[in-house]
Amino acid sequence: MTGVLTLSNGQSFKGEWHGDAKEIQGEVVFYTGMTGYEEVVTDPSYKSQIIVFSYPLIGQYGVQTKHIQSKKIQAAGIIVAELYEGPIEKGAMTLASFAEGAGVPILSGVDTRSIIQNVREAGTMQSHLSPDEPLPDVWKPIQTQFFTAEQQDQEITQLGDGQLHIGLVDFHYKSSILEELLKRNCKVSILPYTIPTGKLDALQVDGLLFSNGPGDPAALKAFFSVYRDWAERYPSFGICLGHQVLASAFGANTAKLPYGHRGANHPVTNIKTGRVSMSSQNHSYVVDESSLEQTPLSVLYTNVNDGSVEGLYHPSLPVTTVQFHPEAAPGPAEHLELFDQFISTIQQKKKVKIHA
Numbered sequence: 001m002t003g004v005l006t007l008s009n010g011q012s013f014k015g016e017w018h019g020d021a022k023e024i025q026g027e028v029v030f031y032t033g034m035t036g037y038e039e040v041v042t043d044p045s046y047k048s049q050i051i052v053f054s055y056p057l058i059g060q061y062g063v064q065t066k067h068i069q070s071k072k073i074q075a076a077g078i079i080v081a082e083l084y085e086g087p088i089e090k091g092a093m094t095l096a097s098f099a100e101g102a103g104v105p106i107l108s109g110v111d112t113r114s115i116i117q118n119v120r121e122a123g124t125m126q127s128h129l130s131p132d133e134p135l136p137d138v139w140k141p142i143q144t145q146f147f148t149a150e151q152q153d154q155e156i157t158q159l160g161d162g163q164l165h166i167g168l169v170d171f172h173y174k175s176s177i178l179e180e181l182l183k184r185n186c187k188v189s190i191l192p193y194t195i196p197t198g199k200l201d202a203l204q205v206d207g208l209l210f211s212n213g214p215g216d217p218a219a220l221k222a223f224f225s226v227y228r229d230w231a232e233r234y235p236s237f238g239i240c241l242g243h244q245v246l247a248s249a250f251g252a253n254t255a256k257l258p259y260g261h262r263g264a265n266h267p268v269t270n271i272k273t274g275r276v277s278m279s280s281q282n283h284s285y286v287v288d289e290s291s292l293e294q295t296p297l298s299v300l301y302t303n304v305n306d307g308s309v310e311g312l313y314h315p316s317l318p319v320t321t322v323q324f325h326p327e328a329a330p331g332p333a334e335h336l337e338l339f340d341q342f343i344s345t346i347q348q349k350k351k352v353k354i355h356a
């Protein structure tokens with residue numbers, strides 16, 4: 001069956017339609033990594049987006065549950081130049097059957113380069129993906145708000161039984177972030193982002209990790225003063241949305257990039273050491289550097305390509321944030337050391353506390 005992607009700038013692209021899904025609308029974004037489609041489509045930060053993969057062949061190693069980042073496919077749609085449909089390793093399933101089971105359409109055989117050129121020129125835009133359905137009269141606005149200020153009826157889940165107790169502030173975390181903490185022998189409490197401060201304090205965590213997540217960080221505005229209070233009292237590490245939220249909590253502003261950074265080879269410079277390293281990225285929003293003047297935070301990393309802010313630190317508190325993804329799932333593993341640094345900062349602080 002044929003399907004068609006129509007961008008809100010009027011350009012349309014025909015391809016082969018896979019699955020039973022009907023018409024969907026979503027923001028088109030593109031991912032430039034050569035591998036990692038299993039992690040990408042299940043990463044909650046891609047919630048409701050239609051992902052175009054720039055690498056020309058996708059699906060070549062199937063899908064294995066050990067790589068997936070959440071319970072389901074989070075992307076609204078998947079667009080590839082060529083879809084590999086098998087044979088695949090025993091125990092894996094094809095990307096097509098994984099997506100079909102999740103009700104997520106794949107459009108293959110599409111000129112992905114041209115779609116990406118459009119997005120690079122016009123910016124990320126709303127799009128319509130359907131099996132030859134007529135275009136809608138009214139385009140839905142791009143969904144950017146994924147959080148509500150109401151108290152969520154979410155349990156606190158505890159995993160691991162290590163000495164260090166980390167609170168993972170859950171903005172729809174990737175499972176590999178949790179795994180990095182568990183690998184380092186931490187006890188982890190997964191905290192609803194709306195957890196009341198009294199309840200958090202009662203848990204007596206040693207540090208907080210503010211997770212990745214979908215959409216606009218401004219959607220969490222109602223909590224910024226609460227998160228600032230937490231970060232001033234607990235060693236804190238923010239990843240991607242967590243970085244944006246912590247920066248905002250300390251008074252910074254965020255802005256939307258024209259087409260975002262999504263890939264596995266984004267070079268960043270550590271301002272303190274001058275070292276350039278490769279990072280995995282997936283974001284649309286960035287911290288506005290000029291707004292940092294109104295905060296106590298300083299820049300730790302910048303993006304080599306466009307100079308945007310890629311990480312922050314607090315000069316006197318154990319607070320570090322990164323816009324990129326140190327958990328490297330998928331992507332280069334050279335920033336895994338940031339988890340070690342987070343843990344050792346907490347350990348040092350605990351030692352001081354014990355000997356004080």
Ligand SMILES: NC(=O)CC[C@H](N)C(=O)O
Nearest residue numbers: 212213215240241284285
């Ligand atoms: N990976 C993330 O946490 C993404 C953060 C945010 N949703 C953005 O697009 O900028």
